[in-house]
Amino acid sequence: MNRIDNLTKGFIKENPLFVSVLGMCPSLAVTTSLENALGMGIGVFFVLTLSNFIVSLVMSNKTLADLVRPVRIPVYIVIIATLVTVVEMLMHAFLIDLYKSLGVFIPLIVVNCIILGRAEAFASENKPLDSVLDGIGMALGFTGAIALISIFREFLGAGTITVWGDFGLNLTFIFNFLHMEPIGLFIQPVGAFLSFGLILATLTAIGNKNKERIAAREATVNG
Amino acid sequence: MDNLIALAFAAFITENIILTQFFGICPFLGVSTKRKNALGMGFAVLFVMLISSIVTYLLYVHVLQVLNIEYMKTIVFILVIASLVQMVETFIKKVSPALYKALGIYLPLITTNCAVLGVALLNITKDHTFVETVVYTTFIGLGFILVMYIFSMLREKIANAPVPKSFQGIPIALVVAAILAVIFSRFGGII
Numbered sequence: 001m002n003r004i005d006n007l008t009k010g011f012i013k014e015n016p017l018f019v020s021v022l023g024m025c026p027s028l029a030v031t032t033s034l035e036n037a038l039g040m041g042i043g044v045f046f047v048l049t050l051s052n053f054i055v056s057l058v059m060s061n062k063t064l065a066d067l068v069r070p071v072r073i074p075v076y077i078v079i080i081a082t083l084v085t086v087v088e089m090l091m092h093a094f095l096i097d098l099y100k101s102l103g104v105f106i107p108l109i110v111v112n113c114i115i116l117g118r119a120e121a122f123a124s125e126n127k128p129l130d131s132v133l134d135g136i137g138m139a140l141g142f143t144g145a146i147a148l149i150s151i152f153r154e155f156l157g158a159g160t161i162t163v164w165g166d167f168g169l170n171l172t173f174i175f176n177f178l179h180m181e182p183i184g185l186f187i188q189p190v191g192a193f194l195s196f197g198l199i200l201a202t203l204t205a206i207g208n209k210n211k212e213r214i215a216a217r218e219a220t221v222n223g
Numbered sequence: 224m225d226n227l228i229a230l231a232f233a234a235f236i237t238e239n240i241i242l243t244q245f246f247g248i249c250p251f252l253g254v255s256t257k258r259k260n261a262l263g264m265g266f267a268v269l270f271v272m273l274i275s276s277i278v279t280y281l282l283y284v285h286v287l288q289v290l291n292i293e294y295m296k297t298i299v300f301i302l303v304i305a306s307l308v309q310m311v312e313t314f315i316k317k318v319s320p321a322l323y324k325a326l327g328i329y330l331p332l333i334t335t336n337c338a339v340l341g342v343a344l345l346n347i348t349k350d351h352t353f354v355e356t357v358v359y360t361t362f363i364g365l366g367f368i369l370v371m372y373i374f375s376m377l378r379e380k381i382a383n384a385p386v387p388k389s390f391q392g393i394p395i396a397l398v399v400a401a402i403l404a405v406i407f408s409r410f411g412g413i414i
Contacts, residue, residue, distance in 0.1 A: 078298065
């Protein structure tokens with residue numbers, strides 16, 4: 001049961017973006033289209049899963065862990081930076097369009113707080129398998145969250161939803177039907193802050209409602 | 224000279240690092256609740272950013288490019304930045320214990336502040352010369368301080384305002400940041 005918890009807690013309960021509010025910079029910058037968000041998600045997935053695995057492998061070996069503990073943060077950063085360099089080179093070789101549109105945000109995965117945060121908070125204290133599950137869960141939670149923001153922004157800002165390359169939805173007819181233009185503001189930097197703020201507020205409101213409902217139910221049970 | 228002024232203005236206002244490039248959002252939202260902390264964090268970032276950009280630029284041009292190992296830049300840059308942050312931390316702890324106490328956990332976090340690594344990388348990808356690197360980085364840092372300061376004043380006001388429950392905290396801060404971003408992007412017509 002615990003294993004499944006490790007995997008699924010990243011989806012909603014401890015979602016890195018919406019609950020812990022970590023890794024804001026890439027999630028604001030690359031959410032101009034769904035394609036970019038998914039590309040960023042793939043990069044983070046690869047780096048987070050492997051870095052969790054390597055860190056927990058190092059830290060579960062007693063001799064190595066004692067050696068590493070005083071300088072653990074630099075060690076984690078070097079592990080993460082190496083993995084990010086691998087991702088960067090792979091994307092440059094096989095996904096050149098994505099590489100160009102993500103630009104400087106690929107090397108910046110190094111300083112994504114989610115990855116270092118999970119290494120320090122989870123992987124350093126848990127077994128390799130659990131850490132990999134945690135990494136997968138957190139990465140999927142992150143990808144889901146930025147995908148949600150990017151769908152919101154791309155639909156309102158450009159009227160399209162690009163899933164991958166030419167494959168996507170063209171929803172401009174909805175705007176035509178309403179005699180409106182897509183709101184370009186939403187794919188500009190301004191829209192990133194605005195969309196994130198509105199989505200976060202909506203989710204908080206839903207979360208508060210849920211909490212109230214649970215509290216009310218417990219009150220009736222106890223009363 | 225004209226180029227440098229245009230570059231400086233763009234770095235300061237129109238390409239503002241926080242509001243248009245989204246670097247350094249974590250300290251932007253985390254430390255900007257009080258004016259004093261925002262300024263302290265701002266100057267710490269400016270200082271680290273300037274030194275690390277100069278060091279990484281020289282390393283890139285004179286070591287990595289000479290040896291043909293440009294792909295090592297991410298690893299080398301982050302190591303330079305991490306050690307610089309350690310130095311700044313020791314320095315501030317010695318010179319101003321009060322400031323050290325106020326900034327608390329955010330100082331080590333400059334290491335994972337994307338602004339510092341981001342600017343070091345931008346200087347490389349934009350093919351800046353050495354002088355351009357210094358000017359660009361200085362004004363990016365000043366722009367960071369400016370926005371942090373304005374934003375911290377706004378947040379001191381928001382703290383007393385009747386904000387709807389679900390907007391409290393980060394959501395309202397982001398909406399305010401959006402309005403600031405509109406204002407800053409409209410300066411683009413000047414140059």
